[in-house]
Amino acid sequence: MIRPPALRDGDIVALVSPAGPLGDAADLARACDAVRALGFEPRPGARALLHDGYLAGSDEERAADFNEAARDPRVRGIFALRGGYGTMRILNLLDYEALRRDPKVILGYSDLTALLNAVTSRAGLVTFHGPVAALSAFTPMVAQALRRAVCVAEPLGILAMRDAQAISGGSARGRLAGGNLSLISALVGTPFALDLDDALVFLEDVDEAPYRIDRMLTQLRLSGALAKTAGVLVGECRNCDVDPEHAYGRMPLDRTLRDRLGDLGLPVLAGAAIGHIEEQWTVPIGVRATLDADARELRVEEAAVT
Numbered sequence: 001m002i003r004p005p006a007l008r009d010g011d012i013v014a015l016v017s018p019a020g021p022l023g024d025a026a027d028l029a030r031a032c033d034a035v036r037a038l039g040f041e042p043r044p045g046a047r048a049l050l051h052d053g054y055l056a057g058s059d060e061e062r063a064a065d066f067n068e069a070a071r072d073p074r075v076r077g078i079f080a081l082r083g084g085y086g087t088m089r090i091l092n093l094l095d096y097e098a099l100r101r102d103p104k105v106i107l108g109y110s111d112l113t114a115l116l117n118a119v120t121s122r123a124g125l126v127t128f129h130g131p132v133a134a135l136s137a138f139t140p141m142v143a144q145a146l147r148r149a150v151c152v153a154e155p156l157g158i159l160a161m162r163d164a165q166a167i168s169g170g171s172a173r174g175r176l177a178g179g180n181l182s183l184i185s186a187l188v189g190t191p192f193a194l195d196l197d198d199a200l201v202f203l204e205d206v207d208e209a210p211y212r213i214d215r216m217l218t219q220l221r222l223s224g225a226l227a228k229t230a231g232v233l234v235g236e237c238r239n240c241d242v243d244p245e246h247a248y249g250r251m252p253l254d255r256t257l258r259d260r261l262g263d264l265g266l267p268v269l270a271g272a273a274i275g276h277i278e279e280q281w282t283v284p285i286g287v288r289a290t291l292d293a294d295a296r297e298l299r300v301e302e303a304a305v306t
Contacts, residue, residue, distance in 0.1 A: 001120075001124055001125075001126055001175075001286045001287065002100065002103050002123070002124050002125045002126065003103070003125075003126050003287075003303065003304060003305050003306045004076075004077075004103040004104050004105045004106075004125065004126065004305055004306070005076065005103065005104075005305060005306055006150065006151050006152065006153050006305040006306065007040060007076055007077050007105055007150045007151050007305070008076075008151070009039040009040070010039070010040070010041055011040050011041065011076040011077060012040070012041045012043050012074050012075050012076060012077075013035055013040040013041065013042055013043065013075070013076065013077040013078070013079050013105075014043050014044075014045060014065075014068075014069035014072070014075045014077070014078045014079070015028070015031055015032070015035065015042050015043065015044045015045060015048055015079055015081050015133050015134075016045040016048060016062075016065045016066050016069060016078060016079075016080060016081065017045065017047070017048050017049075017050070017056035017057070017062060017065070017080070017081045017082065018056070018062050018063070018065070018066050018080060018086060018087050018090060018108075018112070018115055019055075019056065019062075019080070019082065019083050019084040019085055019086035019087050019110075019111040019112065020054055020055065020056060020082055020083060020084015020085055020086060020111070021049075021050065021051040021052070021054075021055065021056040021057075021082075021084070022048070022049060022051075022056070022081055022082060022134055024049075025049060027081070027082075027134045027135075028044055028048060028049060028081070028134065030134060031044075031079075031081050031133035031134040032044065034133055034134075034136075034138045035079065035133055037138065037143070038138070038143060038146065038147065039147070039151075040077065042133075043069075043075065045065030045066075045068065045069065046065060046068070047061045047062070047064065047065045048065065048081060050062075054084065054085055054086075055084075055085070055086045055089075056081075056084075056086065059086075059089045059090050059093060060093065062086060062090055063090040063093035063094060066078065066090070066094060066115075067093075067094065067095040067098065069104075070094075070095050070098040070099050070102070070104070071095060071098045071102075073102055075104060076104050076105065077104055077105035077106070077107065077150070078104060078105070078106045078107070079107045079108065079132070079133045080107065080108030080112050080115075080132045080133065081132060081133050081134040081135075082132050082133075082134050082135045083108065083109065083110030083111040083112055083132060083135075084110075084111055085111050086111065087111050087112055087113075087114040087115040087183075088111075088114045088183070088186065088187070088192075090115075091114060091115065091118045091192050094115070094118070094119070094122075096118075096119065096122040096123040097123075099119060099123040099125050100123045100124065100125070103123075103125050105128060105150045105305070106119055106125070106127045106128065107127075107128045107130050107131070107132075107146075107150070107282070108128075108129075108130070108132050109129050109130060109131070109132065109179060109180070109204075109275075109280070110132070110179075110180050110183075110206075110276065111180065111183060112129075112132070112179070113129070113178070113179030113180040113183040113184060114183045114186075114187060114192065116128070116129060116179060116285055117177060117178075117179065117187075117192075117194050117285060118192050120177070120285050120286045121192070121194075121195060124286075125286070126284050126285065126286040126287055126304050126305075127284070127285045127286065128149060128150060128282050128283070128284055128285070128304070129178070129179050129202075129274070129282070129283045129284075129285055130145070130146055130149065130280065130281070130282030130283065131146065131280060131282070136280075137278045137279075139278060139279055141279045142278075142279055142280060142282075145280075145281050145282050146282045148282075149281075149282040149283075149284060149304055149305075150282065150304070150305055151305070152303075152305070153303050153305050153306055154303050155287075155300050155301050155302055155303050156284070156300035156304070157299065157300060158297050158298070158299050159272075159273075159281060159297065159298045159299075159300065160296065160297045161269065161271050161272055161273070161296045161297060161298070162296065163271055164269050164270060164271030164272065164296045165254070165269070165270050165271055166267075166268070166269055166270075166293040166294060166296065167232075167234075167257055167258050167261050167262050167268040167269065167270055167293075168261065168262050168263075168264065168265075168266065168267055168268040168293060169267060169293050169294045170231075170266065170267040170293055170294065171231075171267055171290060171291060171292040171293065171294065171295075172200065172230040172231040172266055172267050172290070172291055173200075173230065173288065173289070173290045173291075173301075174198045174199045174200040174229070174230030174231065174288065174289070174291075175198070175199055175200065175286055175287065175288050175289075176199070176200050176202065176283060176284060176285055176286065176287055176288075176289050176300070177194055177195070177196060177199040177200070177201050177202075177285055177286070178194070178199075178200075178201040178202035178203055178233075178285070179202070179203075179204070179285075180203075180204060180205060181203045181204065181205040181208075181213065181216050181217070181237075182205055182208065182216060184201075184203070184216075184220070185216035185217075185219045185220055188219055188220065188223045188225065189223070193223075193225070194225070196225045196226070196228055196229045197228045197229075198228070198229070198230050199228075199229050199230060200229070200230050200231045200232075200233060200289055200290075200291050200298075201226075201229050201231075201232055201233070202232075202233040202234070202235055202272060202274055202283060203232065203233070203234050203235065204234070204235035204236055204237060204274050204275030204276065205237050205238075205240055205275070205276075206237070206238045206239055206240070206275065206276035207238070207239045207240070208237070208239075208240050209240065209242060210240065210241065210250075210251050210252065210253045210255075210256040211251070211256075213237065213240060213253065213256055213257070213260075214251075214256045214259070214260060217256075217257075217260035217261065218260060221260065226261075226264060227264065229264075229266065230266060230291075231266050231267040231268065231269075231291040231293070232261055232264070232266065232267070232268040232269075233268075233269050233270075233272050233274070233291055233298060234257060234261075234268070234269065234270035234271070234272065235271075235272045235273070235274025235275040235277075235280075236271075236272075236273070236274065236275035236276065236277045236280075237253060237275065238275060238276045238277060240253050241253045254270070257270055267291050267292070267293035267294075268293060269291060269293040269296060269298075271296075272298065283300075284300065284304030286304075287300060287301070287302040287303070287304050288301050288302050289301055289302075
């Protein structure tokens, strides 16, 4: 697995919109301020403010901003401005070879799940599931976790989860993969489906009723993907315990998770600081880690940057 060079203070970070559009120029200005506060020099993509319905410009325009950043040797990181929807549409348009030639830090979450895992798979490059520049709250915890992941060429070590719940006990070692459950399930059956063989897969989602979480997990079960994983780490599923469409047959989310994940015969831990929450970890995709459901911890054992 290729690891990008660690970001250093003053490094240029490209800000791109590969999915949904920003609201206005003020969103972009806030993102630039956040990146400067992290110690880096923001460089917005030429098309970062484009707006085409629920997309930030056409597929070609969104891919062009990403590819220009990937090909520019001065750019050392590429941060998504926001999620939304759209990265699945540009996976065939990305320049993976440019990232193999010149590895750089790529960061985002939510809809960026498709792009991050595609880059890790196609370019063999470690990517980073973490905050988006325009919409995330860069609290001291978030900023520290981000810089620890992308600026320090050492393993992250133990990420403890005191309030996490073990759905299934035990421990397992594997490479980290995952992100937003909706995107992971949507990619099943495509050339960009996540390779979960012997992986520690982490999952999160937002605004999905328990029956839809059930449907997506069942899709992963029926595809055979979950049976091949080493372990499962469930992050925060925000606003996913409300089921207005099934008023007479509601099921709590925790029961859905236990029903769909508890019989896999591998460690499953729920409650990680991953997802659509204010204070989230930055998790490297592609490095090896150990999940210990009994100890309620994830131990990242390889450095994500050089």
